[in-house]
Amino acid sequence: MLLVADVGNTNVVFALFDDESGADRRPVRARWRIATDPRRTGDEYAVWLLQLLSVEGVTKDSITRIVIGSVVPRAEHNLTVLAEKYFGITPLFAGQGEAGWGFSIDVEQPSSLGADRALNCIAAHALYEGDLIVVDFGTATKFEAIDFTGAYKGGIIAPGINLSLDALVGRTAKLPRIAIRAPDTDSVIGRNTEDQMLIGVYWGYVAMMEGLIAKMRAEIGRPTRVIATGGLAVLFDRHTDIFDEVEADLTIRGLAILADRIAR
Incomplete structure (x- = not known):
């Protein structure tokens, strides 16, 4: 079996795939999430x-390959210890050595492209034809432009919605902390403080996304499919028609596709 780990700034997502071809549409057998902490040891x-x-009925000996995509360099050593000490496998790191990206990164600083963004590009191009925009809701919200050849053409980085909310609450004396959710109505005139905050954060974010995607599509100048991924993608998909597809597992599927390319 193939074990992949997507190491983000907020969480590490581990996922398990059966070791067979067709990673682009192969079911994810299991996935688990743990808070990112660079101090967490391989033993932990x-x-x-x-x-x-064990809960899934999987023995450690059935894991034959491990691929890691990381945007947190300080976490990589302990994940290597986990792979080598407990599975007897030297892990591959996405974007490094034989796990190079394998597609054109047509920007001014190709080496600055984060692993999560590159993996989203790989998976999106494998799943869909034509020009694509990928929107990834993470600690930051990233917008990626991928042309019909699979080349990465650039993108946008915006504060994630939770970062925006943290800044709003943290820099004010009386505003309460609220949970991110879809507003109960489509009204954008709130009748109390909590509703006004939710409207500002939620509908403000929807307007930002729709505006940026419209500008990206106009600049690309060709029909473009928009793919959303990340934990909050489904939440926003309920109140906007800007997304053509929602792929919750895009990043980990990119890791599986990359692993299959290496195995061939």
Whole structure:
């Protein structure tokens, strides 16, 4: 089996795939999420992960390949310890060595493209034809422009909605902390403080996305499909028709596709 790990700034997502061809549409057998902490040791990861594998009826010996995509360099050593000490496998890191990206990165600083963004490009191009825009809701919200050849043409980085809310609450004395959710109505005139905050954050974010995507589509100048991924994609998809597809597992599927390319 193939074990992949998507190491983001907020969470590390581990996912398990059966070791067969067709990673672009292969079902994800299991996925688990843990808060990102660069201080977490390989032994601590193992205590947590081996128990979860056991719940799924998977032995550690059935793991034959491990691929990691990371935007947190300080976490990489401990994940390597996890792979080598407990699975006897030297992990591959996406974008490094034989796990190079394999597509054109047509921007001024190609080396600055984060692993998560590159993996989204790989998966989106494998799943869909033509020009694409990928919107990834993470700690930051990223917009990626991918042309019909699979080349990365550039994108946008915006504060994630939770970062925006943290800044709003943290820099004011009386505004309360609220949970991110879809407003109860389409009204944008709130009748109390909490509703006004939710409207500002939620509908403000929808307007930002729709405006930026419209500008990107106009600049690309060709029909463009918009793919959304990340934990909040479904939440926003309920109140905008800007997304053509929602692919919750885009990043981890990119890791599986990359692993299959290496195995061939």
